[in-house]
Amino acid sequence: MTDFEYLEPEDTRAWVLHPELLNTPAPARRNAGNALEEAVALAAALPGLDVIGSEVVRVRDPRPGKLFGTGKSEELARSFKENEIELVLIDGPLTPVQQRNLEKDWKVKILDRTALILEIFSDRARTKEGVLQVEMAALSYQRTRLVRAWTHLERQRGGLGFVGGPGETQIEADRRAIDEAIVRIRRQLDKVVRTRELHRASRKKVPFPIVALVGYTNAGKSTLFNRVTGAKVMAKDMLFATLDPTMRSIELPDGPKIILSDTVGFISALPTELVAAFRATLEEVLSADLILHVRDISHPESADQAQDVRDILESLGVNEATPQIEVWNKIDQVDPEHRAQVISSAERAETVHAISAVTGEGIDALLATVTGMLSDPVHEDQFTLGFDQGRKRAWLFDEGLVVREDQTEAGFDLTVRWTDRQRRSFERL
Incomplete structure (x- = not known):
């Protein structure tokens, strides 16, 4: 004792x-x-x-x-x-x-x-990539906080702890040290990104469609992910419960096998440092064959949150060519009077589903729509690729899509049999 x-x-x-x-x-x-x-x-x-x-x-x-x-x-x-x-x-x-x-x-x-937000992300990051991205975002932010009157700060907010005199010389030393640290982290991140690209390339050899969950933070993405995959991803009624991306392969009922990706939630006024730093994490969204935009339909600002998500997706380079389904989640939390109106509005829209990831209501209908959108009919197309488009030509052969090829003075005349999903992947090369 x-x-x-x-x-x-x-x-x-x-x-x-x-x-x-x-x-x-x-x-x-x-x-x-x-x-x-x-x-x-x-x-x-x-x-x-x-x-x-x-x-x-x-x-x-x-x-x-x-x-x-x-x-x-x-x-x-x-x-x-x-x-x-x-x-x-x-x-x-x-x-x-x-x-x-x-x-x-x-x-x-x-x-x-x-x-x-940086503090929260720093606390939540678990993977090597997540930790590096938070560090880089934090350094980018900290670089903007270096001001001339450095001596007044008394360095009580943490700082970088570098030795040196006060004033402009100290600021320059700190800025140089931050720049060097950012370069070092960016090199490490490049290695991680290359590893992810290798994983992505290996997945392409087994051409499973990628379905990405996106949405405002705390919209219920991880709860839906767990419900559909049987995984045990952290899902709490808390902002930024998920930070590091999680992927699982599942077989859709009466449909193809897919890879489902759970991503970090977005938020209004998301710091620009974080949008840039987490671009690598969100690459799965850029290469997705289908995006499920999960909304908390019970939230009073659900429409504004949805627009924030669309703006961030656009800034990341997600274009209209990638099909999307809006998933109106948490209908179990909508008051009965408004609930019937929400469900009716969803039913009238072709690519909107009202669900509850907690109770399971509406999940089967959502998965049936996902199956339909990913089970594309195969059709035949003919086009010409120039001699300088070897990468696209190699991709078509790797995917086994070429039915006939004839070489001409202008390049290669190709006949391919593919789905709309494969055509979209080809166009993104």
């Missing part, structure tokens, strides 16, 4: 603020209450935080130096002191100067939306 009792470290006392910028045009401004609720959920997704309070702060004229007006800033400072707050999460972007000044005035640590 020991004479002391082990004490668990106490959670950090945190407060969440959502600045509602009143000078933003109303159509582009999110509902402040819903935005605050999402910000609190983001905070809850990070272990070790105890959210003591949260509020919407209406900001008519954002101040370049402190974002908030003097009176409101002093009022918040008193509130944080009374509640012994250690960390303030601001649901929006902060400039380095604003962050420095507010930390000095409020005497707390501050994270803006980007930094909070």
Whole structure:
């Protein structure tokens, strides 16, 4: 027996603020209450935080130096002191100067939306690729936080820990060190990407269609993935429960064998650093034969969330040639009065399915549609490939699609038998 009792470290006392910028045009401004609720959920997704309070702060004229007006800033400072707050999460972007000044005035640590999401991703990343991508995104973000008045920071926010004098010389040294670290991580990521490409190439030899699940974070993708595949992927009522991509092969009822891919969830105002860093993770979406866009149809901002997802897919290079099905999930959470209307709307649309990944309702009909869209009829096409299109010609032969080939002065006249899915794969080369 020991004479002391082990004490668990106490959670950090945190407060969440959502600045509602009143000078933003109303159509582009999110509902402040819903935005605050999402910000609190983001905070809850990070272990070790105890959210003591949260509020919407209406900001008519954002101040370049402190974002908030003097009176409101002093009022918040008193509130944080009374509640012994250690960390303030601001649901929006902060400039380095604003962050420095507010930390000095409020005497707390501050994270803006980007930094909070990076912290969550850092906590969740498990695969080597995921860890590297988070590190690169964090360094890219940190590089933008290097400001001239470095000495005022007192380096209490962690920093990189490099030795050197204050001022501009220190900033240059830090920036150079960050750039070198980014280059090093990018080289490591390139190796991981090449390995993934080899895996993808080996899958092409066994031509299973790839079906990718995409959607806003916490839309229920992992729950659907588990329901369909029988896997045990982490599925919680929590933002960013899934970070690293997961793939499983399954056989569709009365249909082909497919590879189902579960991906990281998207979120509004997703930091640009993360969009770029996670491009490799989302390559499975780019090469998918079918995309299932999972929506939380019970969420009050489901339509806005869906548009955020479409915008991010477009920025990643996913084009209209890839067929998509909208999956309206969580109908078990829709009130009975509205539920009938949702199901009726889904039934009228050709590529929309209303389901519950928890109860299983609507899953069979969804899988039947997936089977139909992937079981393409075979048809014959004729076209010419130039001598400089050897890669495309080799792919056609590797896939066993060439029925006849004649060499001419212009190149190769080909007759192929293929499905629409194979034709789309060919066009993406």
